[in-house]
Amino acid sequence: MPRPPNPHPTDGELEILRVLWQGPQSLSAICEALRDEHASSRDRAPSTVATMLKVMAGKGLAARVGAGRGAMWRAKVSRRSATRGLVAKLVDGVFDGSASGLMAYLVETGGLDAKQLAELKKAVVAQTAPDGRGD
Numbered sequence: 001m002p003r004p005p006n007p008h009p010t011d012g013e014l015e016i017l018r019v020l021w022q023g024p025q026s027l028s029a030i031c032e033a034l035r036d037e038h039a040s041s042r043d044r045a046p047s048t049v050a051t052m053l054k055v056m057a058g059k060g061l062a063a064r065v066g067a068g069r070g071a072m073w074r075a076k077v078s079r080r081s082a083t084r085g086l087v088a089k090l091v092d093g094v095f096d097g098s099a100s101g102l103m104a105y106l107v108e109t110g111g112l113d114a115k116q117l118a119e120l121k122k123a124v125v126a127q128t129a130p131d132g133r134g135d
Contacts, residue, residue, distance in 0.1 A: 020075035
């Protein structure tokens with residue numbers, strides 16, 4: 001019995017989603033954006049990108065709008081939703097479900113600069129304030 005498809009985007013699918021989050025794109029525009037974004041990496045043939053888009057459509061990550069050469073592709077999942085799923089997978093798989101473990105890792109290993117630490121502190125204060133505003 002085949003495994004169900006992984007609902008989380010792969011690294012390659014994330015590259016395509018980053019393009020689609022800018023708005024609906026044609027296949028050729030997606031290929032061009034991928035080439036521009038990853039000039040040092042190998043080019044993906046349009047047929048490869050088209051196959052990836054079809055897989056993404058099956059996973060509910062992207063949708064084709066229109067038909068023929070004028071068809072456009074759009075993201076069906078928001079950046080926030082994709083991030084939520086991938087971070088949850090990371091927290092569950094690497095940090096045994098402990099989000100604080102991930103946070104501690106980022107702080108302890110210097111994974112956050114001073115500005116990011118300040119943003120994190122602000123977010124923590126906002127979440128723990130009785131009115132949710134952190135004032």
